[in-house]
Amino acid sequence: MRPAVHDAVLTDKVAGHRVVIVGAGFGGLFAARFLKRAPVEITLVDRTNHHVFQPLLYQVATGILSPGAVSAPTREVLRKHANAKVELGDVVDIDLVEKKVAVVRPDGRRAALPYDSLVVAAGVTQSYFGHDEFAEWAPGMKTLADALVQRQRIFGAFEMAELEEDPDARRAWLTFVVVGGGPTGVEISGQIAELARRALKGEFRRFDPVDVRVVLFEGGKEILASFGNRLSETARTTLEKIGVEVQTGAIVTHVDADGVDVKDAAGATKRYRSKTTIWAAGVAASPLAKVLANASGAELDRAGRIKVESDCSLHGHPEVYVVGDMMNFDNLPGVSEVALQSGIHAAKTIRRRLAGKEPEAFKYYELGSMAAVSRRNAIVSIHGLRLSGFLGWMLWLFVHIASLTGFKSRFKALVGWTLSFLGATRTERAIVTKLPKGAIDEHP
Numbered sequence: 001m002r003p004a005v006h007d008a009v010l011t012d013k014v015a016g017h018r019v020v021i022v023g024a025g026f027g028g029l030f031a032a033r034f035l036k037r038a039p040v041e042i043t044l045v046d047r048t049n050h051h052v053f054q055p056l057l058y059q060v061a062t063g064i065l066s067p068g069a070v071s072a073p074t075r076e077v078l079r080k081h082a083n084a085k086v087e088l089g090d091v092v093d094i095d096l097v098e099k100k101v102a103v104v105r106p107d108g109r110r111a112a113l114p115y116d117s118l119v120v121a122a123g124v125t126q127s128y129f130g131h132d133e134f135a136e137w138a139p140g141m142k143t144l145a146d147a148l149v150q151r152q153r154i155f156g157a158f159e160m161a162e163l164e165e166d167p168d169a170r171r172a173w174l175t176f177v178v179v180g181g182g183p184t185g186v187e188i189s190g191q192i193a194e195l196a197r198r199a200l201k202g203e204f205r206r207f208d209p210v211d212v213r214v215v216l217f218e219g220g221k222e223i224l225a226s227f228g229n230r231l232s233e234t235a236r237t238t239l240e241k242i243g244v245e246v247q248t249g250a251i252v253t254h255v256d257a258d259g260v261d262v263k264d265a266a267g268a269t270k271r272y273r274s275k276t277t278i279w280a281a282g283v284a285a286s287p288l289a290k291v292l293a294n295a296s297g298a299e300l301d302r303a304g305r306i307k308v309e310s311d312c313s314l315h316g317h318p319e320v321y322v323v324g325d326m327m328n329f330d331n332l333p334g335v336s337e338v339a340l341q342s343g344i345h346a347a348k349t350i351r352r353r354l355a356g357k358e359p360e361a362f363k364y365y366e367l368g369s370m371a372a373v374s375r376r377n378a379i380v381s382i383h384g385l386r387l388s389g390f391l392g393w394m395l396w397l398f399v400h401i402a403s404l405t406g407f408k409s410r411f412k413a414l415v416g417w418t419l420s421f422l423g424a425t426r427t428e429r430a431i432v433t434k435l436p437k438g439a440i441d442e443h444p
Contacts, residue, residue, distance in 0.1 A: 016041065017354060020101050020115040022091050022288070024051045024074045026336045027121030027324030027343035029405075032084055033077075034347035039354060042084040043113055045103055049088055050074055052144045053404055055336060058188040059416070061141060061150035062195050063426030069412035071144055072405040087113075091122065091288060096295045096317055117319050117350050121343060122286035124325040124334060127303070129282060134255040138179060138277040141188070150278060152431045154192060157276045159431075162204050168273075174212045175274040177260050179252050180281030181218025181225075183371040186235060188278060189216040190374045193242045198375070199426040214243060215272060217250040217262055219281070224379070226333070227369060231379045234388045238373045252281075283334060285326045292322065301328045310361040311349050312342050318359070321346035329362060336403070337367055370396045375421050 017040045021028045024046035032044050050071040059065040078084045089111065093102035101113040126140030141147055154176070161173035178189040196212035203209070216223070216239065222232040223239075223246060236246050249265030259273040285304035293300050298315040299307045305328040307315070312327060314320040323346050324339030332338045341364055349359045368382030370392070378396040380387040387395060397417070404410045419425050 017116045018043070018114060019117045019119065019350060020045065020113050021119045021121065022046075022101065023121035023123055023324070024048070024086075025054075025121055025123050025324060026051075026339035027123075027346075028119060029074070029077065029343070030340050031119045031121065031321075031323065031343040031347040032081065034344050035350065036081045036083070038083070038347075038351050040083060040117070040350070042081070043087060044074065044078070044084060045087045045089050045091060045101070045113065046074065047088070047090045048143070049086075050144065051077060051405055053336075053409070054142065055183075055403075056400065056413070057141050057144070057147040058150075058184060058191060060144070060147040060428065061154060061188060062191040063151065063155065063199070063429045064191070064420045065416040066412060066428050067144055067148065069409055069416055070147075070404070072409055077405060087111075094118070094120070094288065094291055094295070096292075096314075096320065099319070115319075117321070117353075119321045119323060119343070119346050119350075120288060120292065120326060121322075121324045121339065122288045122326055123339075124283040124285050124303075125287075126279060127282035127284035128279065131255075134252075134279065137257055138177075138255045138260075138279040140279045141184065142283075150188075151428070153276050153278075154195075155429055155431050158196075158200065158204065158209070160275070162206050164206075170207060171213075172258065172273040173275045174207065175259075175272070175276075176212065176214045177272060177274040177277040178214065178216045179260075179277065179279050181216060181220065181223030181246070181248065182280060183224065183369075185216060185218070185278075185280035186223055186239065187372055188280065189214050189244050190239055190242060190372070193239075193244050194375050195426060197243060198424045199420070201424070210243075212243075213245070215245045215247065215274075217252055217260075218246070218248045219251045221248055223248065224371060227371070227379060227381045228386065231381060231386055231388060235371065235373050235379050238377055238388075242374050283325065289322070289326050292320070296320075299328075303328075303334075305334075311359040312346050312362050313349070313359070318353075321349065330364070332364055335369075338364060341365065370399065372396050 019040045019042045021044040029051050052071045056070045075086050089103035089105045103111045128134045157173045161170045164170040176192050178185050193214045196209040200209040224232045224235050251263045252260050253263050254261035263269045289306040296315050307328045308322050312321050323342035325334040345362045370380040372378040376393045378393040380392040380395050
């Protein structure tokens, strides 16, 4: 009976303008937070029950941080927002005419959520550039579940190498391929190398973890191209010092259970044996962008992002806002800061319209870019300021601590970083293995 009472309380406190927010990422969550005292009824719907800080997922995958350090329960974040409720479900369609959002709930039931204003912040999925078959052997890392799968694969590879008697087969288990030289690819390849050479030292008997091979493939001319030539070269030098092989102008043309085929800049194709391939090469907007484009006539770009008006609203539908990685506005990059700022702007625009004021154009304030390349070593580009090494890492540390949602997440992250970056251990290394069928009967 309590949920019904709570809903009645909500109705009494607000004027009845219904705002549906799709997605609990930076765009959706911050839109909800900035509508806290607005005369609206908010329903935030997401397929998971948590907000996740995506830039640090690679640290969950490599055993530095726990899942709780990079995520916060959505209900907990919004618990003091009397005008907001959270629903678990997968948005499958949006009816712009009837102003309803179609949701499939975890138990398979369907629901229709009516709205007066709609904020769509469904984010992106992994893109394999037309080769979706690669996903089976080269998963990406966009969700908390993805990061835990990667942790299983990374630490599981070391365990399998210890069981392997054939040297060639063991070498395949100890070869890690990372596809994509953006921040995620650079950071996870650096941390796998650090993991092997520092945290796992002396723990195995059939091989020395220092012999692990990490290969980073980037199709462009340089890694971290958006940081500029100097920082890009600094990052490459740093990675190579800790044992990462960086290959640019390299296109992955095939992926399977035993490795990848790579075409180099000269057009020659080479086979790399590896049991663990991690895809960090590209993203595509949520399929909801196409749904909205078909219904409204708005354009999609090559990444499937939908072009929006100057106030982040959908073409022909000023009550619908598309924010974050789904939107194409002045070709802004798909980074968390864009999502956060555009989500806040959508919330402010809803409030302005309810107050009878005209909307304002969205203005993005770029705060810069940064990537942690290795232990206590990061590169930072902020408004012409270029930093690298320990000073860059300290700034990276401060910004990421400030960006995490909630005190508990910040505390957990600080503990994990202290143990991993000042010490040599990785505390989050638990994986779950499945026994072969019949193993219990065979080995009582």
